[in-house]
Amino acid sequence: MAPEPLPVTGAWREGDPVGQRRFFTFATDRRFALDSGVTLSDVSLAYETWGTLDADGSNAVLLCHAWTGDSHAAGSAGRGHDEAGWWNAMVGPGLPIDTDRYFVVCANVLGGCQGSTGPASPHPDDGAAYGSRFPVVTIRDMVRAQAQLAGHLHVDRWMAVIGGSMGGMQALEWAVMYPRRVRSLIAIATCMQATAQQIAWGGIGRQAIRLDPKFLGGDYYDSPEGEGPSTGLAIARQIAQVTFRSDNVFTDRFGRDFSGRAEAGDILGMWQQYEVERYLEHHGNKIVRRFDANSYLAIGKAMDLHDVARGRGSLERAMARVQIPTMAVGIWSDMLYPAYQQRQIHDAIEANGVPAEYHEIDSPHGHDAFLINGDQIAAPIDRFLGDISKST
Template sequence: MRWLDEMANVTDPVPATGAWQPGDNPGHRQFFTFASSDPTVDGGRRFAVDSGATLTDVTIAYETFGKLAPDASNAVLLCHAWTGDSHAAGPAGRGHATPGWWDGMIGPGRPIDTDRWFVVCPNVLGGCQGSTGPSSPHPDDGRPYGSRFPVITIRDMVRAQARLADHLGIPVWHTVIGGSMGGMQVLEWAVMYPERVGGFVPIATCMQATAQQIAWGAIGRRALALDPRWRGGDYYDAEPGDGPGDGLAIARMVAQVTFRSDNVFTDRFGRNIAQRSRFGDRFGLWQQFEVERYLEHHGTKLGYRFDANSYLVIGKAMDLHDVARGRWHLEGAMSRVQAPCLSIGISSDMLYPAYQQRQITEMLASVGVPAGYHEIVSPHGHDAFLINLDQFAEPLADFLEHRKLP
């Protein structure tokens, strides 16, 4: 199994943060900064977030794929999930710890054909791969924000992306696409900026987080906060191995359980024991099942490329997600939408069950918005939108080109 090979190759202590930092190789990232702290630039306007705080010198890291048409009519916005980033396509390499998270979907001749479309993928506000987040230097003293970084919402992320679109000269996105947390951004784009969205594709997501979804997030946050090396969010000067890697790993392990289905875990691991040789035929309290070792590996692995505070901030934004907040009710919020929608669900998704994608379609249809639903039939659970690309490649390509709905 590839993850076992990866385990064998991971020997270095987990760094205090896996965040990209200024001075690191940018790879294919580009950067846009707005809300300057210099009062002579743009009037010194601050960027206000929903929690009431304001930010200055906000940077959004992003990558682009393809070429923008002279009239900007071929621009596609791609929104990433919780621990994703701007590197949606392309190999791992200098500046990019992993290959593009949707590499099979983006490129010449692929479903999102970059000979036809100009794709923009920004790292979200609050992220840790080049955009302003808790690990970024605070404009006042140059030290990481840490505990000073405010609570943000999905809407704050979208407002920052709107500033990026202005900068790129894109008045209207041909289509906005995203899965999981990316789908939350997609929905908010359609509601907040209906005149700037030509079509949208929310995948494996919801209009508002449910109590169970919030519960999963709360367990992960508590696990991370109980790590004494988290230090209340101010751990950035810690030596490798002395940061909140254990808390982040446990939080990720909890989430990893929700990303896959019971059948996949059973088929892949069953009840196999991983450490029989150490305990012989005796039972040991810390004797591991194979599934435990798998979860432990993925939890530890995240610490090499992600930041614990970003994990907390972004997870909280997902729990706060509710398109009806401040808009009276769901019907009132969704009635703002003007663009056609292709909603995509996953048959085995336990985190964002398929009924939530069907609800999106039904709600839009009830207010007169063209909407269609497509379902990925897969045993892989929530992660199927990153795995079973063949099942929605054609519907997505048809929607992009012809606004064809199932």
């Protein structure tokens, strides 16, 4: 049986099962301005909530997702959600982010592809997908959109904003942009500004997508099934996947083993795969089925543009705006966002006399350890949020 053709886009589209998503649309009367100078109208955010907002609105927690995450932070897989919640181990009744105590919100970012306005969304002018017409967005643009959602949900001030990786970038920007609208901050495996090496990894992935002949400059949505930029997106994800794990994990799991039997009995065949190559191929094909190539580009560019000091004079001046209790979490084996970057966040905040704490996940799993080894930060997060909820 021939394999099912890969979709042109893995984006959620109107008419697909909604699942647990809810939708908020803004900029219907007044256009939404982006850092790039472009403005958008009729902007939608897909979001999910858990728990109940207190009468005084004091128990609201915002979760910010990473690069290829979405609003489905907790819950099972099913119609509308191909995978279970990306932080199921941390979010729910009796868990560290306790939905019996807190009103928890997670929104798919602006530029995403799981229900929020992004490149695969219909352009309000003609109903065709934005495609190449979708503008560059920044982490600050994403946060401004979330601020619109906060107003819609009657959340004047978040008890905490929590995020890992790109989610941590959003959390930092919340504290810098809206210091009176956030009571505490948890930033995990993230940074205050992207480094040259982080930008380099992102740039290689973007080239892989751009050079796919089926990318069509970003206007591929009318292509037939199997004719989208799946090769470029898969390669971009394979490149990123290498940075998400550590050398030790790859070596321990795969070693130098070949995959299956050698073709024609020749173990030195050019295209005979190692097990690690087959693993990366699996992850490449997986992302094609659940994500969109243009969104991958847009969000990756936003991460590379991330710099809390941009337009604010200096890093010190920017971080001086963070005047709330902060927890920074690093991972000792993280090669993508090394632990020194989270220690820098802690040190920058503590230097201003603001309560700050640092925790480090002791795991060989690299950058993904915050999703894999959440048990190591469960108790600190539970205690941290409990302290904030008791404070006035």
